[in-house]
Amino acid sequence: xxxxxxxxxxTATEGAIVQINCTYQTSGFNGLFWxxxxxxxxxxxxxxxxxxxxxEKGRFSSFLSRSKGYSYLLLKELQMKDSASYLCAVRDRxxxxxxxxxxxxxxxxxx
Amino acid sequence: NAGVTQTPKxxxxxxxxxxxxxxxxxxxxxxxxxxxxxxxxxxxxxxYSVGEGTxxxxxxxxxxxxxxxxxxxxxxxxxxxxxxxxxxxxxASSYSWDRVDQETQYFGPGTRLLVL
Numbered sequence: 190x191x192x193x194x195x196x197x198x199x200t201a202t203e204g205a206i207v208q209i210n211c212t213y214q215t216s217g218f219n220g221l222f223w224x225x226x227x228x229x230x231x232x233x234x235x236x237x238x239x240x241x242x243x244x245e246k247g248r249f250s251s252f253l254s255r256s257k258g259y260s261y262l263l264l265k266e267l268q269m270k271d272s273a274s275y276l277c278a279v280r281d282r283x284x285x286x287x288x289x290x291x292x293x294x295x296x297x298x299x300x
Numbered sequence: 301n302a303g304v305t306q307t308p309k310x311x312x313x314x315x316x317x318x319x320x321x322x323x324x325x326x327x328x329x330x331x332x333x334x335x336x337x338x339x340x341x342x343x344x345x346x347x348y349s350v351g352e353g354t355x356x357x358x359x360x361x362x363x364x365x366x367x368x369x370x371x372x373x374x375x376x377x378x379x380x381x382x383x384x385x386x387x388x389x390x391x392a393s394s395y396s397w398d399r400v401d402q403e404t405q406y407f408g409p410g411t412r413l414l415v416l
Contacts, residue, residue: 231407292342
């Protein structure tokens with residue numbers, strides 16, 4: 190099976206930078222995805238990493254280290270609308286490339 | 301395009317009742333999924349389909365059945381609802397599993413189910 194760990198909750202200030210970490214354990218790693226989910230809404234895709242390094246998409250960046258089983262999502266210039274749950278999901282080729290989701294990190298952005 | 305739609309949005313059932321949740325997508329995606337989301341548990345895969353006429357079990361399939369008679373529709377059935385099935389159910393679809401960039405899953409708005 191897979192083990193995906195994320196912090197349960199984080200709080201940050203509007204305009205600041207926040208880093209949400211995700212660690213995983215799987216022998217068939219084939220990609221890591223980040224989704225954003227606002228309360229009462231569906232998850233929406235943010236980014237994915239297959240190779241080591243940083244992927245930048247506007248205010249959001251995602252980093253991957255396969256050797257360490259570690260990823261983070263970096264949110265810059267935080268806005269109130271960034272208050273949401275951020276889900277880390279791992280793709281495992283042994284499981285037919287299905288996604289396994291972490292429990293999510295609830296981010297609260299304060300003034 | 302409507303993307304992924306789900307019906308109903310909310311339902312209350314009594315223990316032992318049955319119901320079917322309908323998911324429809326208009327993106328011509330091959331792959332479709334049913335998840336449940338519970339507090340502290342994250343999204344868990346119930347069943348999935350890799351194409352019309354095919355279905356497979358996910359992580360938590362017990363108590364549920366599915367059918368994919370048409371490419372655009374994926375139905376989730378509860379034959380005899382139990383309080384443990386109170387949850388938020390999300391349907392999702394993706395283009396394929398051939399490449400990571402095609403794996404992006406698009407989610408429907410969810411169905412909130414309460415079983416009394």
